[in-house]
Amino acid sequence: MAEAVIFLGPPGAGKGTQAKRLAADLGFRQLSTGEILRSHVARGTELGRLAKPLMDAGKLVPDEIILGIIGEELAAMPNPRVIFDGFPRTLAQAEALDRLLAERQIRLLGVLLVTAPEEELIRRLLGRAQQEGRSDDNEETIRARMVEYRQKTQPLVDYYARTGSLKEINGLGQVEEVYQAIQAALGLRA
Ligand code: ADP
Numbered sequence: 001m002a003e004a005v006i007f008l009g010p011p012g013a014g015k016g017t018q019a020k021r022l023a024a025d026l027g028f029r030q031l032s033t034g035e036i037l038r039s040h041v042a043r044g045t046e047l048g049r050l051a052k053p054l055m056d057a058g059k060l061v062p063d064e065i066i067l068g069i070i071g072e073e074l075a076a077m078p079n080p081r082v083i084f085d086g087f088p089r090t091l092a093q094a095e096a097l098d099r100l101l102a103e104r105q106i107r108l109l110g111v112l113l114v115t116a117p118e119e120e121l122i123r124r125l126l127g128r129a130q131q132e133g134r135s136d137d138n139e140e141t142i143r144a145r146m147v148e149y150r151q152k153t154q155p156l157v158d159y160y161a162r163t164g165s166l167k168e169i170n171g172l173g174q175v176e177e178v179y180q181a182i183q184a185a186l187g188l189r190a
Helices: 015-026 031-045 046-056 063-075 091-104 118-132 141-151 155-162 173-186
Strands: 003-008 028-030 082-087 107-114 167-168
Touching: 003 155, 015 028, 015 082, 015 107, 015 173, 028 031, 028 118, 028 167, 031 046, 031 063, 031 167, 063 091, 091 155, 091 167, 107 155, 107 173, 118 155, 141 155, 167 173
Parallel strands: 003 082, 003 107, 028 082, 107 167
Antiparallel strands: none
């Protein structure tokens, strides 16, 4: 059966790490719009050239581009079983995703809101900057990403709370503890 899970939360909350693990355990495909965009930037595609300055400024990439990416990925899957990581990030993206889920009869298993205090998020992102060298992990860009999150993505918390799909996960603590909370929220463990 076609099924999906959405990871929602601010930059640095650990969505990517948890999404990867959940995808592996469930046999789902992890669809990270950030990773797909970084791969376009690395390959120097037209889309990558358009996205790079926005990503480096901590700004969101336009909805049409993101929806194009997601539409293409889903169209290539006969029976989508997907973990959305970093998507949707705006109300327009969430509404478009609702339509896609309905059209393809994909059941939403839950929307996992992973959060942590902002000082902790910034500390983690600055630490990652040193390890991975992502060009958007510098302090100025991180602050801009937080502002984009608060203005454009945070409204999705209410959107999904209204439909009853929202599950709040405390992103502080060990990766393992957070993962257990996610499994419990999805009813995957007793
Ligand atoms: P993080 O969650 O740590 O900010 P991501 O890898 O999810 O990192 O995203 C990196 C950048 O890619 C974002 O700052 C934004 O510019 C772009 N991006 C990723 N996903 C989306 C999306 N769904 N809508 C718009 N922009 C996106």
